[in-house]
Amino acid sequence: MNRSRGLMEGAAAERRGAVRMAGGERPAAEATAEPAGGADVVLSPLAEFPPLSEEELTLLRGIGAHWDGAAAPSGLPVDPTLGRYRHPPAPGRFGRLAPVRMFHPQRPGELVAAPPAAEDASRLGRWLTPVRRTVLGPPLSSAAVVYERMRKLVALPVLSSDLLSSVAYGPEAMFAVLVLGGTAALGLSLPIAAALIVLMIAIGVSYRQTIAAYPHGAGSYLVASDNLGPRSGLAAAAGLMMDYILTVSVSVAAAVHALVSLLPGLAPLTVPIGVLVILVLLGGNLRGVRSSGRLFALPTYLFLLALVALLAVGLAQAGARGFTPLPPPPVPAAEGVGLLLVLRAFSSGAVSMTGVEAVSNAVPVFRRPEWRNARTTLTWMIAMLVVFFIGLVLLSHLNGIVPTADETMISQLARHVFPSGPWRGLILAATALILALAANTAFSDFPRLLFFVARDGYAPRRFLHMGDRLAFGNGLMAIAVPAAVIFVVFGGQTQKLVPLYAVGVFLAFTLSQTGMAVHWWRHRGRHWRKKLGINAFGAGLAGVVLLIAAVTKFGEGAWVVVLTVPLLMLLASRIRAHYDVVRQELALRPPAGDAGPITVGPAAAPAADDGGGEAEELPQQVRHLVVVPVARLNLASLRALAYAASLRQPIFAVHLSPEEAEAQRFRQQWQVWGDHVRLETIVSPYRAIVAPLAQYLAALHAARPDLALTVILPEVIVRRRWHQLLHSRTEHRLRQALRELPGVVVTTVPVHLSR
DSSP: OHHHHHHHHHHHHHHHHHTSOSSSSSOGGGGOSSOSSOGGGTSSGGGGSOOOOHHHHHHHHHHHHTTTTTSOOSOOSSOTTOOSOSSOOOOOTTOSSOGGGGEEEEETTEEEEOGGGGSOOSHHHHHHHHHHHHHHOSOOOGGGGGTOOBOHHHHHHHHHHHHHHGGGTHHHHHHHHHGGGOGGGGGGHHHHHHHHHHHHHHHHHHHHHHHHHOTTOOOHHHHHHHHHOHHHHHHHHHHHHHHHHHHHHHHHHHHHHHHHHHOGGGGGGHHHHHHHHHHHHHHHHHTOHHHHHHHHHHHHHHHHHHHHHHHHHHHHHHHHTTSOOOOOOOOOOSSOOOHHHHHHHHHHHGGGGTTTTHHHHTGGGBOSSHHHHHHHHHHHHHHHHHHHHHHHHHHHHHHTOOOOSSSOHHHHHHHHHOOSSSHHHHHHHHHHHHHHHHHHHHHHHHHHHHHHHHHTTSSOGGGGOOOTTSSOHHHHHHHHHHHHHHHHHTTTOHHHHGGGTHHHHHHHHHHHHHHHHHHHHHHOOTTHHHHHHHHHHHHHHHHHHHHHHHHHTIIIIIHHHHHHHHHHHHHHHHHHHHHHHHHHHHSOOOOTTTTSOOOOSTTOOOOOOTTSSOOOOSGGGOEEEEEEEOSSOSHHHHHHHHHHHHTOSOEEEEEEESSHHHHHHHHHHHHHHTOOSEEEEEEOTTOOOHHHHHHHHHHHHHHOTTEEEEEEEEEEEOSSGGGGGGSOOHHHHHHHHHTTSTTEEEEEEEEEOOO
16 A cells, blocks of 8 residues: 555655746746746646656566467457558447447557547447537547647636626625614725735735746645645645635626626526526536637626726716715614624625636646746736725725615616616626626636646546647536536525635635745745745735625534535545555556566466455466356357357356256256256345346356356346336346455357347
8 A cells, every 4th residue: 555655645746846847946837938848747647647657667567578489379369559441330229320430540559539429329329429510619639738728818718707806796795784884984994995906916926926926727625735745735725616606606696797787687596597507517518628718708898898888988977076975875784893894894895706726727728838838827817806895895896885675786876877778788898798708717727726626636637638629628517517507505695605705715815925935935936035025915815804704604504615615625625535456456566576587387386465355467367267157058158158158267057946846847948958068056035136136256266266157147238228127137236236246257148139
């Protein structure tokens, strides 16, 4: 176990080193316009197939030396390159596709699958393929991952939609807390907003340094894991996962709320509309990075233009009256104005910062030079966030806007600034669109985060898999489903969801910036003290906000996140422990008797196995016993017996009978056939089939665990799916029953019905 864990940790460290800047002075990408490797190495289909280490290659070479002369003859009865066919063969009656059309030779010993080979050949698959291709587009080759990149003007709306759209509900969340202190408390909005601006700039500058230090992309998980240890990395990852899921729920809820403010008649359809929006976002992201970027770019720019128009005209109107604030409507105080109220308002307004780390996570999706384009995009994002946040807070203060349950503050501002004409409707429509598409940032970053976590063994390996559009479909489903469930459970109410929001993201901010401070302390490159100070300041501010949010919002729902984060960490640790066991059990081992020849025969010892698992690695170590269960003598049974006999290994048949008379009758039929194979009969007086047969085979295995027990089952393949209901499918139940037995191989010999 220790050896395999060391191998895994070493491989993980090597992978982290591939995305880590050695030295800490300046990005490795800065030295050349085309850095070796590049970000395309990080997010690649190759991650599912990691290379063998030098130690494993040495072991493999030693094992292969014992295979000399043990392999089958080199001559084959069919050309495996499919090159002997002058004309493609006609499809069989159970398959519509001619296999030769699916492949073409690339080089000796290698075939390349054509796009049709990836399609589902079943009847349902053939029906759904045109729909799938219409919605998602044609499949993309693995080589196209290099070209699935975005330029800055496309990456800006895709990655900033979450950050920029949060100004549509962040200031409102802050005002919603202040209004509890009455009209007088609303005046605190400006100093609280100023403190939030300092926080935004500090965190933004800190993440610029993260991109410089990790030019191939590294969010909070990689930075914390690399500098603070695996547990800190898991905590950051768990916090980010919760943040991304809640981003989808909150953004969609705010979008539907904006739409209802424009069209109040849609209020009863809040939940169905929100679920539909999540499904549309899921489908758009399944199309791939570039396609989703083009799809979601225009609404983001429309929102930016709408905000610029709203702020410009609103501030011009306020300037015409000397920037004199209009009195807000009188609001009775529900609680006293104190430090706790101010801290709650501050933490509520801090949700406007969600999405800051999206760029550092998504550096690989930028065109080269990736790190430089990512830093430029992040700078634009922070600048726009600061301008829009302070502009909306100031404009709300100048116009005396108070949050209400039935109308958003942006809607009220638009009504004050544009009392007539279509402008209010256009602003609210653009706001609803950007809020709906804000979830796209989470859809973009969540699968990448799962990719890195799964690459280190803390999440299922299926999250490493890229779909036929080079999108992480499993990761996209993993965020869409829980986000939709949360949206439905909370009824799409934004104010109920926002309290859950800040804890996870500021936990990730704190760990990431602390990790960066440790990074500069370790590497101590040029200007390392200044860089350490910036990241330490950002970590301190983020930690203060984390503490405030956890304490002030604990009773309002933040306890869910506080409880879920350690549970996710525990789950990730259990997953890693399982993969450690898998790695140990499947690790290559020196063959038994490696110092001399391997003993063959009854006294042959099993291969060295320090983990207690199955260890046969050489042909000389495998001793066979073939068992053929036979229910009746027909074509299916005789074909299975013929296949078993052709293996030239020890073989016998076994028959289960409900009573002795039937067993005697079957033995007579066996004698008529010629008794070519030894027959054993089992009487099952309680008419059970699978359990007695499984127990019998388990007993055989227990008696001689050194034997490779091969069970060959006849199976009838029907033409139509509904015909399966007319058969008992005993072979499938028996296969399930025998799966737990090590060293037992179950093989089916199919007989296809013609109609």
